[in-house]
Structures are given as structure tokens and as C-alpha cells.
Amino acid sequence: MLKFNEQQQIDSVKGALMIRPQIEKAVDEIQKEGFDGLYFIGIGGTWASGMQVEVYLRGRSSLPVYVENAAEFITTGNKRFTNKSVVIFSSVTGSTTEMVDAIKKAKEVGARVLGFIDVEDTPLAKLCDTCISYPMNEQLKFYMVANRLMYNNGEFPDYDIYNQEMEKYLPMALVEVEKKADEWAAVYAKEKYQYYKEHPDMPHYFIGAGNQWGATYSYAMCYWEEQLWIRTKSITSAEFFHGMLEIIEAETPVTVFIGEDEQRPLSERVAAFLPKVCKNYTVIDTKDYELKGIRSEYRGSVSHLVMHAVNNRVDAYMEKEFRHPMVIRRYYRQFNY
Amino acid sequence: MLKFNEQQQIDSVKGALMIRPQIEKAVDEIQKEGFDGLYFIGIGGTWASGMQVEVYLRGRSSLPVYVENAAEFITTGNKRFTNKSVVIFSSVTGSTTEMVDAIKKAKEVGARVLGFIDVEDTPLAKLCDTCISYPMNEQLKFYMVANRLMYNNGEFPDYDIYNQEMEKYLPMALVEVEKKADEWAAVYAKEKYQYYKEHPDMPHYFIGAGNQWGATYSYAMCYWEEQLWIRTKSITSAEFFHGMLEIIEAETPVTVFIGEDEQRPLSERVAAFLPKVCKNYTVIDTKDYELKGIRSEYRGSVSHLVMHAVNNRVDAYMEKEFRHPMVIRRYYRQFNY
Numbered sequence: 001m002l003k004f005n006e007q008q009q010i011d012s013v014k015g016a017l018m019i020r021p022q023i024e025k026a027v028d029e030i031q032k033e034g035f036d037g038l039y040f041i042g043i044g045g046t047w048a049s050g051m052q053v054e055v056y057l058r059g060r061s062s063l064p065v066y067v068e069n070a071a072e073f074i075t076t077g078n079k080r081f082t083n084k085s086v087v088i089f090s091s092v093t094g095s096t097t098e099m100v101d102a103i104k105k106a107k108e109v110g111a112r113v114l115g116f117i118d119v120e121d122t123p124l125a126k127l128c129d130t131c132i133s134y135p136m137n138e139q140l141k142f143y144m145v146a147n148r149l150m151y152n153n154g155e156f157p158d159y160d161i162y163n164q165e166m167e168k169y170l171p172m173a174l175v176e177v178e179k180k181a182d183e184w185a186a187v188y189a190k191e192k193y194q195y196y197k198e199h200p201d202m203p204h205y206f207i208g209a210g211n212q213w214g215a216t217y218s219y220a221m222c223y224w225e226e227q228l229w230i231r232t233k234s235i236t237s238a239e240f241f242h243g244m245l246e247i248i249e250a251e252t253p254v255t256v257f258i259g260e261d262e263q264r265p266l267s268e269r270v271a272a273f274l275p276k277v278c279k280n281y282t283v284i285d286t287k288d289y290e291l292k293g294i295r296s297e298y299r300g301s302v303s304h305l306v307m308h309a310v311n312n313r314v315d316a317y318m319e320k321e322f323r324h325p326m327v328i329r330r331y332y333r334q335f336n337y
Numbered sequence: 338m339l340k341f342n343e344q345q346q347i348d349s350v351k352g353a354l355m356i357r358p359q360i361e362k363a364v365d366e367i368q369k370e371g372f373d374g375l376y377f378i379g380i381g382g383t384w385a386s387g388m389q390v391e392v393y394l395r396g397r398s399s400l401p402v403y404v405e406n407a408a409e410f411i412t413t414g415n416k417r418f419t420n421k422s423v424v425i426f427s428s429v430t431g432s433t434t435e436m437v438d439a440i441k442k443a444k445e446v447g448a449r450v451l452g453f454i455d456v457e458d459t460p461l462a463k464l465c466d467t468c469i470s471y472p473m474n475e476q477l478k479f480y481m482v483a484n485r486l487m488y489n490n491g492e493f494p495d496y497d498i499y500n501q502e503m504e505k506y507l508p509m510a511l512v513e514v515e516k517k518a519d520e521w522a523a524v525y526a527k528e529k530y531q532y533y534k535e536h537p538d539m540p541h542y543f544i545g546a547g548n549q550w551g552a553t554y555s556y557a558m559c560y561w562e563e564q565l566w567i568r569t570k571s572i573t574s575a576e577f578f579h580g581m582l583e584i585i586e587a588e589t590p591v592t593v594f595i596g597e598d599e600q601r602p603l604s605e606r607v608a609a610f611l612p613k614v615c616k617n618y619t620v621i622d623t624k625d626y627e628l629k630g631i632r633s634e635y636r637g638s639v640s641h642l643v644m645h646a647v648n649n650r651v652d653a654y655m656e657k658e659f660r661h662p663m664v665i666r667r668y669y670r671q672f673n674y
Binding site: 044045058059061064069070071072075077078080098199202203209210218225226227231232233235236238241242243245246247262263265266269272273276277329330331332 | 399407546572576578583585
């Protein structure tokens with residue numbers, strides 16, 4: 001399998017799950033002290049991860065949890081944000097300008113800040129009240145925070161069983177997803193390149209809902225646009241029916257991400273509609289992956305990780321088919337703008 | 338001027354401003370009774386209008402005001418939504434399935450509902466605690482609600498002066514925007530058609546921020562995609578720099594909507610970046626329009642209406658240049674899906 005290190009993947013997820021005591025300590029302190037609002041602040045991919053955890057909590061928890069875009073927070077601000085508010089964020093480099101400014105602003109107001117920063121030694125880390133350093137697995141870390149918040153709020157009675165199950169089965173289950181998706185992903189990438197050769201201007205349409213929406217949005221923008229320089233458009237499954245459907249024709253390239261949370265029916269509706277007007281669409285359904293050991297009622301809470309695993313395989317083959325090293329950038333951080 | 342009835346436009350906005358006593362009565366009742374959350378619920382264009390009013394209030398008011406997508410509300414739901422919550426929505430037809438289901442669900446929970454429905458006699462109207470019927474001007478109605486909410490909450494001391502000024506000057510100011518934009522819009526539409534002939538697959542990129550974001554999103558999706566069948570992608574000015582910038586090249590067609598609220602610097606940054614990598618971009622800046630009689634500090638609160646007026650002119654000429662009657666639909670409400 002191309003660019004795949006099974007043990008490394010297992011260790012990465014396992015290690016993330018092992019930082020649970022640190023997360024629990026930080027979350028318990030936050031809830032013991034109380035807060036008037038808890039804000040996941042991000043930009044680009046980290047904002048998308050914030051959207052994923054917000055929609056997860058929205059339907060399950062009465063806690064006041066919100067998602068804020070860092071650039072909007074430093075311009076428009078938020079009048080409900082006070083010194084009793086809490087910020088949670090994640091950053092790989094700890095150097096994204098908008099994030100640094102947003103966290104500075106939050107500290108000026110007097111809010112408490114919990115940061116997940118991959119690199120320990122950054123200026124951003126110094127601004128955090130609590131900083132947890134562990135590489136990658138941002139989406140998983142946010143969900144671990146969410147689960148603890150709900151547990152402390154009496155909204156997650158089987159928290160212990162859930163975690164035991166995840167710690168025992170999730171790392172291997174996600175690796176198995178990658179293995180199962182591998183052959184399909186190679187074909188998919190080949191087809192995308194063939195199509196692209198003939199239609200370089202045509203955007204690829206990505207559609208998703210619920211805790212797949214963050215994945216849909218950031219996969220289209222942060223992977224295909226930023227890292228592969230391929231045009232995309234992403235739209236939520238619900239909004240698709242209120243405008244975008246009109247530009248779908250027989251050959252329009254579309255990929256639908258279907259997860260297993262409460263918004264699944266919205267994406268199933270798209271998948272049922274598409275064959276009537278289009279024959280160039282792909283459905284990636286997390287339900288097609290076994291996730292051995294994880295009971296059905298927990299599957300929705302990891303759908304976004306399953307999709308991420310599938311897309312790891314797609315990335316590997318897209319990079320190869322398009323002969324486009326995913327690390328290069330045309331403009332991003334290449335000059336001042 | 339093509340498809341332009343000056344007096345009708347003036348009367349339309351004037352009439353909307355005249356429903357203020359009805360709006361004030363409804364809002365005063367809501368605030369007298371108190372609420373734990375006020376939710377603008379919408380889908381498609383009405384969701385976009387909700388986003389515009391939410392971002393307006395976010396920076397100005399400590400009131401708990403949120404925007405909800407109707408389809409997400411009926412699937413994921415919102416655990417913080419209670420019988421002490423308030424829903425505000427707008428609907429032209431009163432028959433959009435997701436809206437009917439969302440309002441039914443809100444009523445089941447026991448929430449109070451204020452509806453703006455263009456047509457008085459719809460099933461949706463019967464579900465409202467208060468229903469205000471006046472055609473069009475949805476964005477203006479929402480901002481009138483917002484202004485009254487802030488006034489009652491001690492956050493809008495010059496409410497009376499503001500309204501006097503708007504009632505005296507806004508209808509004519511917006512008509513003057515259309516007149517000033519007309520000649521430019523005719524050229525813009527012609528250029529878009531010329532480009533489209535050569536590049537039918539290429540999406541047109543729309544970028545905007547703050548209270549222009551709802552306008553940007555819905556203009557791209559509800560007008561160009563739905564009504565003109567032209568590919569588009571819309572992105573916020575802040576997010577543009579976190580992925581989408583990479584697919585902009587010299588000839589990529591881009592339009593930036595710049596308004597005059599707190600997020601203006603985010604869009605100015607896009608406008609400053611684009612010339613370095615692209616020569617096929619257009620900036621529509623509300624600052625270029627006089628708005629006679631409206632003082633500078635109020636301009637940001639009507640930027641979205643100014644942009645709407647400019648785009649009325651664009652629509653008229655796009656419809657003509659593309660020979661595409663904007664009323665026709667390929668799929669929407671044409672068959673069951």
C-alpha cells in the first residue's frame with residue numbers, strides 16, 4: 001500500500017486516546033469553575049474541526065458550546081464572549097496569524113484557554129492556560145473533549161464503556177478502513193485524473209452533512225484545492241437542494257460523504273437524487289466499513305474519523321496520479337499578502 | 338434601464354420600513370416575556386439572510402441570538418432549544434418542506450414563533466404566534482427585528498434617529514445605487530457571457546465577509562446556480578486564505594463583495610491580494626455608492642442591501658446576455674426527489 005505505515009497509524013491513534021487523562025483533567029477544571037460559553041475557535045481546517053464537534057454537541061448537550069472563526073472573532077468579535085468564557089483550539093504550527101491574534105484577544109478579555117498544539121514550544125502555547133501537546137488527531141481530541149463535557153454534565157452515562165471500546169478497537173478499526181479502501185481509492189484517483197485531463201476547469205463537487213460537513217468542507221478546500229490545486233465546491237446535503245442541484249448534469253463529477261449521525265438522511269436524499277440526473281458521482285458511505293468491536297450506536301460518533309481514513313487513501317493515490325507533491329504551495333506562506 | 342421600475346422599488350422598501358410598528362410590537366412582546374435563545378431558522382436563501390443578521394448582532398448585542406438551518410434543526414436538533422426559545426423566520430411561499438417541519442418541531446417544543454410570510458394564507462402562517470405579511474425585503478425585515486432587539490436591550494441609543502434617517506433616505510438611496518450600477522452591470526454581464534462561452538465548466542468565484550457573507554453565499558447559489566445555471570463557488574474572505582487561494586490563476590474569474598461592517602478589512606485583504614495573481618477579478622465595493630442622507634456610521638448596517646441593489650442590475654443583464662429566463666428550473670420542484 002502506497003505511503004502507508006500500519007504500525008505508525010495504530011500508534012498515532014492509540015497515543016491520542018492515551019492523552020485522555022490530560023484532557024479529562026483540563027475539562028474537569030473548566031467545568032468545576034463554570035463558564036458562560038465554550039468556544040471552539042479555528043480557521044481553515046481547524047475551524048472545520050470545530051464545526052464537527054459543535055454539531056456533535058448541539059444535538060446531545062445542553063451546554064453552551066459554539067464554534068467561532070478566528071478572523072471573525074478578531075474583527076466582528078462576540079459580545080457574549082466574557083471573562084467567564086472558555087476557548088478551545090487546535091493548531092499544528094502554533095503560528096497562524098489569525099489564531100495568534102484571536103487567542104491574544106481571548107486572553108485580553110480574561111477567558112480561559114485550552115490549546116492543543118502539535119509543537120510544544122511556540123508563542124501560542126505560552127498564551128494557553130492549559131496546553132496539551134500531541135501530534136495530529138485533532139478531530140479525535142475535540143471529540144474526547146466533547147465526550148468528557150457531556151459526561152460531567154450527566155449526558156453520557158456510558159462514558160466509561162464507550163472509552164474502553166474505543167481504546168480497544170478504534171486504532172485497529174481505522175487501519176482496517178484504510179486497508180479496505182485502498183484498492184478502490186487507487187481506481188477513484190485514476191478516474192479523477194482521467195476526467196481532469198479532459199476537464200481541467202470543472203470543479204469537483206463534494207457534498208456532506210452533520211459531522212461529515214467539516215470533513216467535506218475541509219477535504220475539498222484544504223486537500224484538493226490547497227494541496228492538489230484541483231477546483232472543488234463543497235455544499236451541505238441540505239443546502240444542495242436549494243440551489244446547487246441545478247448545475248448537476250449527466251457528467252458532472254460529484255462525491256457524497258455519508259456518515260452515520262442524525263443527519264444521515266439528508267445525505268441519503270442526495271444519494272437517491274443523483275442517479276436521476278448524473279452518472280459521474282461517487283458515494284463514500286462510512287456504513288460500508290466494518291469497525292470491528294465498535295457497537296452500532298457509537299458508530300456515528302466516529303464517522304468523521306472513518307471518512308478521514310478513507311480519504312488518507314484517496315490522497316495517496318491522487319498525489320501519485322496527478323504527479324503533484326502535496327507539500328508544495330503556489331502562494332500560501334510564499335510571500336507577504 | 339432593463340427591468341427596472343423606479344417607483345415600484347421605492348414603494349417596496351418604503352412599505353417594508355412602514356411595517357416597523359408591527360415588528361416593534363412583536364419584538365417587544367418577545368422581550369417582555371423573555372427568552373433563553375432566539376433562533377433565526379431558514380434554509381437556502383432564508384438561512385443566508387439569517388446568517389447576515391446573526392453576524393450583525395454577534396458584534397453588537399449580548400442577547401443570545403443564533404442561526405439554525407431548518408434541515409439540521411429537524412435532524413440533529415438543538416438541545417438548548419426549549420419552550421423558552423423564540424424562532425424567527427421568513428418565507429416567500431410558506432410551503433418549503435424543511436421550513437414547515439422545522440416550525441412544527443419548534444411549536445411542539447413549545448417555542449414562540451414570529452414569521453414573516455409574503456403570502457398571508459399558508460399552512461405555515463397558522464403555526465406562527467405572530468405572522469407579519471409583507472412582500473420581499475426579507476433582509477431588511479430581519480435587520481429591523483435586530484435593531485429593535487438591541488434598542489430594548491439598551492444597545493442602540495440612537496434607534497429613533499437611525500430609523501428616521503432610514504425612512505427618509507434609504508428607499509431613494511437604494512434606487513440611486515441601482516441607477517449608478519446599471520451601466521457597469523451591463524458591461525459586467527457581457528464580459529461574463531463572453532468568458533462563459535469559452536469556459537463553460539469554469540466556476541465563477543464569489544468572495545465576501547461579515548454581513549456580505551450571506552449575500553455572497555446566496556447570490557452565488559440562489560441566483561447564478563439556481564436561476565442562471567452557471568457554476569460558482571463562494572467562500573468567506575477569511576477562509577479564502579486557508580486553501581482556496583491556491584486555485585486562483587491569472588484568468589480565474591473572481592468577484593469580491595466588499596461591505597462596510599467590521600469585517601471589511603478581511604475583504605480588503607482579498608482585494609489587495611488578487612491583482613498579484615489574477616487579472617480577471619471584479620471588486621464590488623458598497624463604499625463606491627453615495628447613499629445620500631445616510632451618515633457614515635450607519636452605512637455598515639445597510640451594506641448588504643446596497644450589494645443586493647447592485648446585484649439586481651447584474652441579474653437583469655445576466656438574464657439577457659445568457660438568454661436564460663431566471664424563472665425556469667431544471668429540477669427544483671419539477672419532480673419528486
